[in-house]
Amino acid sequence: MFEQGIGGAGVPADTMPTGLLTGNRTIDLEHQELFAALKAARTICLDLKTYSSCAGCGEARHQQCEQALVDVLGNVLSFVLDHFKTEESIMRDSLLMMIDRELCQVHMEDHAGISAMVERMVRELDSTQTVSLVRELDQLLTRWVAQHIATHDVALVNWIEREDSALRTSF
Numbered sequence: 001m002f003e004q005g006i007g008g009a010g011v012p013a014d015t016m017p018t019g020l021l022t023g024n025r026t027i028d029l030e031h032q033e034l035f036a037a038l039k040a041a042r043t044i045c046l047d048l049k050t051y052s053s054c055a056g057c058g059e060a061r062h063q064q065c066e067q068a069l070v071d072v073l074g075n076v077l078s079f080v081l082d083h084f085k086t087e088e089s090i091m092r093d094s095l096l097m098m099i100d101r102e103l104c105q106v107h108m109e110d111h112a113g114i115s116a117m118v119e120r121m122v123r124e125l126d127s128t129q130t131v132s133l134v135r136e137l138d139q140l141l142t143r144w145v146a147q148h149i150a151t152h153d154v155a156l157v158n159w160i161e162r163e164d165s166a167l168r169t170s171f
C-alpha cells in the first residue's frame with residue numbers, strides 16, 4: 001500500500017501515518033523532517049503525475065525546478081547524515097550492536113544504501129531532467145517511510161523502549 005510514489009496511492013505527505021510512529025520522541029521528531037522533505041519534493045514539478053519529461057517547460061521553469069530540487073536534496077542529505085548517526089549511536093549505546101549485530105548490520109546497510117542514492121541524485125542534477133529525479137526522490141522517500149521505518153527503526157525502538165532498557169528515558 002505504501003510502496004508507490006506520487007503516481008499511486010502511496011504515503012500521504014501531509015501527516016505521519018500513526019502506524020509509522022515508532023514511539024520514540026527523538027526518532028519520531030526527526031522522521032517528521034523526512035515527511036516535510038517528501039511534501040516539498042511533491043510540490044516542485046507543475047504536474048508530477050503526468051509529465052514524463054521537462055521538455056514542455058521553458059528555461060526559466062527549468063531553473064526554478066532545479067533550484068527547488070537542489071534545496072530539497074540538500075535538506076535530505078543533511079537530514080540523512082544526522083539522522084542515521086543518531087540511530088547508529090543508539091544501536092551502540094543501547095548495546096543492541098553487541099546483542100544482535102546482524103540486525104544492526106542490515107539496518108546500517110539500508111542507511112548506507114539510502115545515503116548513496118541521495119548522493120547519486122545530487123551528482124545527476126540536470127535542469128532538463130528534474131521531473132525524473134523528483135519522481136525518483138519521491139519513490140525513495142516513500143519506500144523509506146513504508147519499509148525502513150516500519151521494520152528497522154521500529155525494531156530498534158522496541159529494543160530501547162523495553163522494560164529493562166537503561167536507555168528507556170534517555171532519548
Ligand SMILES: [Fe+2]
Binds near residue numbers: 111148152153
Ligand atoms: Fe534507520
Ligand SMILES: [Fe+2]
Binds near residue numbers: 027031083087149153
Ligand atoms: Fe529513521
